[in-house]
Amino acid sequence: MPRREPLNRDKVLDAALALATAEGLDGLSMRKLAKSLGVEAMALYNHVANKADILDGLADRVFATIDRPDPGLHWAERVRATALSLYRVLRHHPVVPLALVTDQANPTTLRAMQPMDDLIGALYEAGFDDDGVRQTLGALHSLVFGSLLLTTAGFAREQSNRAEQEQMEPYIRRVNPATLPNFSRVLPALSAGDPEQDFTRALDLLITGLLDAAPAGRQGS
Numbered sequence: 001m002p003r004r005e006p007l008n009r010d011k012v013l014d015a016a017l018a019l020a021t022a023e024g025l026d027g028l029s030m031r032k033l034a035k036s037l038g039v040e041a042m043a044l045y046n047h048v049a050n051k052a053d054i055l056d057g058l059a060d061r062v063f064a065t066i067d068r069p070d071p072g073l074h075w076a077e078r079v080r081a082t083a084l085s086l087y088r089v090l091r092h093h094p095v096v097p098l099a100l101v102t103d104q105a106n107p108t109t110l111r112a113m114q115p116m117d118d119l120i121g122a123l124y125e126a127g128f129d130d131d132g133v134r135q136t137l138g139a140l141h142s143l144v145f146g147s148l149l150l151t152t153a154g155f156a157r158e159q160s161n162r163a164e165q166e167q168m169e170p171y172i173r174r175v176n177p178a179t180l181p182n183f184s185r186v187l188p189a190l191s192a193g194d195p196e197q198d199f200t201r202a203l204d205l206l207i208t209g210l211l212d213a214a215p216a217g218r219q220g221s
Helices: 009-023 030-037 051-064 075-092 095-101 110-125 130-151 161-174 181-190 195-213
Strands: none
Touching (some): 009 051, 051 110, 130 195
């Protein structure tokens, strides 16, 4: 019989990500995780404290893959690059944003907090005060997490074009162009398009607004 490799935290997190991706956050339990690893549940507690620790570990891993922008770039380009990278990595691991928005994960390690610090630093450079930074972070997070919600099934999996079309079918059949001409006109477009392209367009619009609102820009900086 081949010798089993020793269990460690990385292997536990690898298995947890695979299990959560396949069965969702509700399907991730210490018992099921232990079974997938071929060990008793108590063996997991040598490497992780509990399910919350596992989810924090997964979020920490994901945030560590966010690209940090060149500090020499203009502040607006740094904001754009960080937000786009955040969107991409969260979209690739949808169980992580679900854990974040439901307060099941709250990573506080340095590498998890660095992208946020980069964003805040860029906004302070733009001349925003504390309230302005808070409001802008809220807008950026709303855009990222709202876009993920609209293009995934509860953050759990990527929607197919067929699924989106099926969601639109009841509206297409029932909407009367004579009474709702504008809604009727846009319906075909609502089930079309590329999620990342749509997110990038919305992000560019937000950045344009930030450039107009930035105190540094108004001062001719």
